[in-house]
Amino acid sequence: MKKKKIEKPDKTKVLYIIIIALVLLIFLYSFRAYQHYTLMKLHREYFKQPNLQIEPWMTVHSISRHFNISENAIFQELKTKATISNSRTTIESMCKKNHLNCTETISGLNALKKP
Numbered sequence: 001m002k003k004k005k006i007e008k009p010d011k012t013k014v015l016y017i018i019i020i021a022l023v024l025l026i027f028l029y030s031f032r033a034y035q036h037y038t039l040m041k042l043h044r045e046y047f048k049q050p051n052l053q054i055e056p057w058m059t060v061h062s063i064s065r066h067f068n069i070s071e072n073a074i075f076q077e078l079k080t081k082a083t084i085s086n087s088r089t090t091i092e093s094m095c096k097k098n099h100l101n102c103t104e105t106i107s108g109l110n111a112l113k114k115p
Contacts, residue, residue: 054109056092056102063091068114077108 054063064071075082078094095102
């Protein structure tokens with residue numbers, strides 16, 4: 001009995017597949033970077049307004065930075081632990097996760113604002 005040799009794939013086909021995969025990854029990364037840029041641009045414009053209010057889309061970190069409220073006070077209001085991932089999570093998703101009324105929680109946070 002003769003053993004069949006397993007054919008090796010052609011090197012150019014493998015190279016083409018790698019190049020196509022890299023181009024797709026670069027495209028996806030560029031698209032996500034552009035999305036983040038436009039979102040940050042909108043946020044910067046929002047924070048230039050007078051009489052700002054805390055909104056559900058804001059993160060604990062951004063609220064702490066823009067409204068002079070300590071992160072610990074925000075976490076106490078949200079009834080959750082102070083972690084890095086929680087500080088980067090939106091208030092809306094934290095309210096859902098902790099089964100809180102988001103409107104009441106945001107009103108409480110707005111009451112904590114410092115000028």
